Amino acid sequence: DDHSDIVDDHSDIVDDHSELVDDHSDIVDDYSDIVDDHSDIVDDHSELVDDHLDIVDDYSDIVDDHSDIVDDHSDIVDDHSDIVSDHSYIVDDHSDIVDDHSDIVDDHLDIVNDHLDIVNDQ
Known part of the structure; x- marks a missing residue:
């Protein structure tokens, strides 16, 4: 009877250990998912930073072009x-x-008139 209780207790311990x-394993899987999600977020953030830097460069080019x-x-x-x-000087x-x-x-007209006067006087 005692042996049977010990075997049952051992079986319960093994079952509890198996559940643990x-x-x-579930916690490790969840943690792995969290790490993967974090990695995706970091990658997305890196892409956003790169896009922002491209926009800043484009804006800088636009400002330079405007200047x-x-x-x-x-x-x-x-x-x-x-x-x-120059046109004013030409005018x-x-x-x-x-x-x-x-x-x-x-x-010239004065000369012509003077000449005519001389001719008429003669």
Whole structure:
């Protein structure tokens, strides 16, 4: 009878141990799943960081391009200002030439009139 109780107790202990081993195996599996999930999260985070860095680089390129466009526009405005100024000088010079020509024509007419006066006087 005592032996039978000992055998039963031993059997219970073996069953309990088997359950503990199964529980431990489940815990190890769950932990492995958690580690895998964590690894996936770390990989996703790394991809997000890489994407963010790409976006920052792209933004930096856009800012640089914008700065170049602003510089080019400033150059165009300066060139336009130079052209307007040059045109103003050309218009002024042309006006001077027209005035000089008018003076020459007036002088010529005076000479012609003087000549006609001389001819008429003779």
